[in-house]
Amino acid sequence: xxxxxxxxxxxxxxxxxxxxxxxxRAFALTPLPILQGKVPGALRGTLFRNGxxxxxxxxxxxxxxxxxxxxxxxxxxxxxxxxxxxxxxxTPYLQQEATADTLLLPNYxxxxxxxxxxRWGKPAxxxxxxxxxxxxxxxxxxxxxxxxxxxxxxxxxxxxEADLGFAHRSDTFSAHHKIHPATGxxxxxxxxxxxxxxxxxxxxxxxxxxxxxxxxxxPGLKGLPLVHDFVLAGDYLVxxxxxxxxxMLPTLLGLKTVSEALxxxxxxxxxxxxxxxxxxxxxxxxxxxxxxxxxxxxGFVNDQGEIVLEMVRFPDFASNQQFVEIPQGQIKxxxxxxxxxxxxxxxxxxxxxxxxxxxRSCEFPITLESQTGQPWRKTFMGIHRQTADIxxxxxxxxxxxxxxxxxxxxxxxxxxxxxxxxxxxxxxxxPDQIWLLVVVFNAPAKRSELRIYDGDRLDEEPLCTLEFPKxxxxxxxxxxxxxxxxxxx
Ligand SMILES: [Fe+2]
Numbered sequence: 001x002x003x004x005x006x007x008x009x010x011x012x013x014x015x016x017x018x019x020x021x022x023x024x025r026a027f028a029l030t031p032l033p034i035l036q037g038k039v040p041g042a043l044r045g046t047l048f049r050n051g052x053x054x055x056x057x058x059x060x061x062x063x064x065x066x067x068x069x070x071x072x073x074x075x076x077x078x079x080x081x082x083x084x085x086x087x088x089x090x091t092p093y094l095q096q097e098a099t100a101d102t103l104l105l106p107n108y109x110x111x112x113x114x115x116x117x118x119r120w121g122k123p124a125x126x127x128x129x130x131x132x133x134x135x136x137x138x139x140x141x142x143x144x145x146x147x148x149x150x151x152x153x154x155x156x157x158x159x160x161e162a163d164l165g166f167a168h169r170s171d172t173f174s175a176h177h178k179i180h181p182a183t184g185x186x187x188x189x190x191x192x193x194x195x196x197x198x199x200x201x202x203x204x205x206x207x208x209x210x211x212x213x214x215x216x217x218x219p220g221l222k223g224l225p226l227v228h229d230f231v232l233a234g235d236y237l238v239x240x241x242x243x244x245x246x247x248m249l250p251t252l253l254g255l256k257t258v259s260e261a262l263x264x265x266x267x268x269x270x271x272x273x274x275x276x277x278x279x280x281x282x283x284x285x286x287x288x289x290x291x292x293x294x295x296x297x298x299g300f301v302n303d304q305g306e307i308v309l310e311m312v313r314f315p316d317f318a319s320n321q322q323f324v325e326i327p328q329g330q331i332k333x334x335x336x337x338x339x340x341x342x343x344x345x346x347x348x349x350x351x352x353x354x355x356x357x358x359x360r361s362c363e364f365p366i367t368l369e370s371q372t373g374q375p376w377r378k379t380f381m382g383i384h385r386q387t388a389d390i391x392x393x394x395x396x397x398x399x400x401x402x403x404x405x406x407x408x409x410x411x412x413x414x415x416x417x418x419x420x421x422x423x424x425x426x427x428x429x430x431p432d433q434i435w436l437l438v439v440v441f442n443a444p445a446k447r448s449e450l451r452i453y454d455g456d457r458l459d460e461e462p463l464c465t466l467e468f469p470k471x472x473x474x475x476x477x478x479x480x481x482x483x484x485x486x487x488x489x
Pocket of ligand 1: 228294476477
C-alpha cells in the first residue's frame with residue numbers, strides 16, 4: 001500500500017500528494033468487491049488504462065509527471081463479476097533502471113545522471129506511459145516520442161517494441177491516435193527531429209499495420225514543436241501547433257531537459273494545418289493568434305462545411321510547470337484550461353470563430369469513441385471543484401457538458417477524491433445511455449475505486465462502486481474494449 005499520512009485542508013500538501021510518495025504496486029488478476037450499487041447487466045468488456053505508475057526509483061524522483069514508468073490497469077467486466085490486474089510495461093529501459101535501482105536515462109523532464117560528457121547524446125527513455133490501443137491480438141502501450149510496446153491482451157505481459165510497418169527507424173507513434181468509427185482505420189502521427197520538424201502521418205488497418213504513411217513539414221517552422229493531440233473531423237485531420245519550440249543545443253548537450261528547453265513563444269502564433277485524411281496531403285495552413293492545448297475532445301464538419309473543433313484551451317504553456325511540480329507533491333503553478341470550440345475554414349485553415357463554451361477549469365475532455373469525427377452531444381471531462389485551494393489541487397471531480405441543452409453537470413465526489421480521465425461507454429442495449437467508468441483515489445477512505453456513473457445523472461450517486469486491491473496512481477488515458485476477454489486463470 002502507498003503510505004497515507006494525515007492531511008488536512010490547511011496543510012501545505014493536499015491529499016493527492018499521497019499518490020506520488022511511492023510507486024504503484026502491480027497486482028495479479030483479482031476480483032473487485034462491490035462497495036455500493038450494482039454493475040449494469042449489459043456492461044461487458046474491458047477497460048484498459050495507462051499512466052505513470054512509478055515516479056521514484058531508488059532515492060531519485062523523476063523530474064516530470066510525464067516521465068513515470070508506464071503501468072497498465074486492466075478491468076474485466078464478465079458474466080462472473082469484475083476483475084482487475086495492474087502491471088508495468090517491462091521495457092528494456094525499465095529493466096535497466098530496476099536492476100541498477102536508480103534512474104539512469106534522460107527523459108522529457110529528467111536529466112541523465114553523471115557529468116555532462118556522459119549525458120551527451122544519450123537517447124531518451126521510452127516510458128510507454130501515455131495511452132493504450134487494443135488491437136485484435138495485443139494491446140499497445142503508447143508514448144509519443146517513440147515506438148509503441150506490445151503487450152499480451154490477457155496477461156498484460158510485455159512482448160516487446162511493436163513494428164507496425166514504419167517507413168523509418170526514427171518514426172514515432174503518438175499516444176492520441178483516432179479510430180474511424182465506420183472503417184476501423186487508425187489514424188495517428190509522430191513528430192521527428194531534423195533540420196525541420198517532420199510530421200509523419202499514418203493510416204493503419206484495424207489490426208494496427210500501417211497501410212499508408214506520408215509526411216509533411218510546415219514551411220518556416222523552425223525548431224521542434226510540441227504537438228500532443230490532433231483531430232479527426234469528417235474528411236480532415238487537423239493539427240494545431242502551439243507556439244512552443246525546443247532549444248535544441250542545450251537538450252542535445254544534456255544541459256537541459258526537453259521540458260526545460262521548451263520555450264513559450266507567443267509571437268509565433270498557433271499554426272493550424274488541415275490534412276485530407278484520404279490522401280494524407282495538406283489542404284491548407286494558417287498562422288493564428290497563440291493558444292496552447294494538450295487535448296481535443298473531437299471534431300466534425302458542420303452543415304456549412306466548416307470544421308468544428310473542441311479542445312481544452314490554455315492561454316500559455318504554464319501547465320507544463322505544473323506537471324513538473326506534481327511528482328514533488330505540491331502544485332504551486334495555477335493555470336486554467338477551459339472548454340473552447342473553434343470553427344475553421346477548410347480551404348484556408350483560418351479561424352472563423354473561437355468561443356469559450358464552459359468556463360470551468362478542466363482537462364481530459366472526451367466523448368464516445370464511436371462519435372469520432374462526427375457531431376456529438378456530450379463532452380465528459382475532469383474538472384476542478386471550485387474551492388479556495390483550487391490552485392493547489394489535482395483534477396478532483398468529473399463533469400459533463402450537454403451541447404444540446406448547454407447544461408453542465410458535475411459529479412462532486414466530495415473533498416479529497418481524485419478521478420482519472422472518465423471513459424464513456426455506450427450501453428449496447430440502449431445506445432442513448434452512456435456509462436462513465438472512472439478510477440478514483442478516495443483519500444479519506446485510503447483506497448482506489450472504480451466508479452460507474454450514469455452519464456445522464458452525474459449529480460446522483462454512482463450506479464456502482466468497486467474497490468481495487470491496491471492504490472492505483474493517477475493515469476493519463478484509457479480505452480474501452482467492448483468484447484469481454486476470456487480469462488482462464
Ligand atoms: Fe494526452
